[in-house]
Amino acid sequence: MNTIEERLEKLEKLSDSIKDSDLGIEEAMALFDEGIKLVRGIEKDLDAMEGKIQMLMNQPDEEETEKAGASKSKSKTKKANSAKPELELFNFEPKSVSHE
Template sequence: MKNFEERLERLEELGEAIRKPDIPLDDALKAFEEGIKLARTLEKDLEKVESRIEILMNGPEEKPEARPELGLFDDEG
């Protein structure tokens, strides 16, 4: 399977092809169908990336190591 960037580039190519005034209707329909499939897979990929980013951003914060308070150096003065 092609990577995200290659599939996005292909989707852009299909969009340009469909906009040509001299494209036969059958070819335009095929390009449109391929474009819809690509757009859906790209959208799913983006949703996965967004989920991963959200997990990373909202994940548990690293807390400094808890140190016991022994009261050995308290100022009682």
């Protein structure tokens, strides 16, 4: 599998090809379709990374776990009542693709 960076580079090249050349509509559409597939794959991978980061950041360290001892039930109740994660690193909203 290609890295995110490699796929972003490929996406830039596709975009440049569509903008800079005298492609026929079919060729441009094929490149656009390939670009959309790349974007969706990149978004999926970034979402997975964000989830992993949030999970790691919200894990208590060993020292906190030992200190929590008696107040463990309070913490569980608090987490159960909380709809949002304790730490939100990214608020990523995909940008819409303009059709220029």
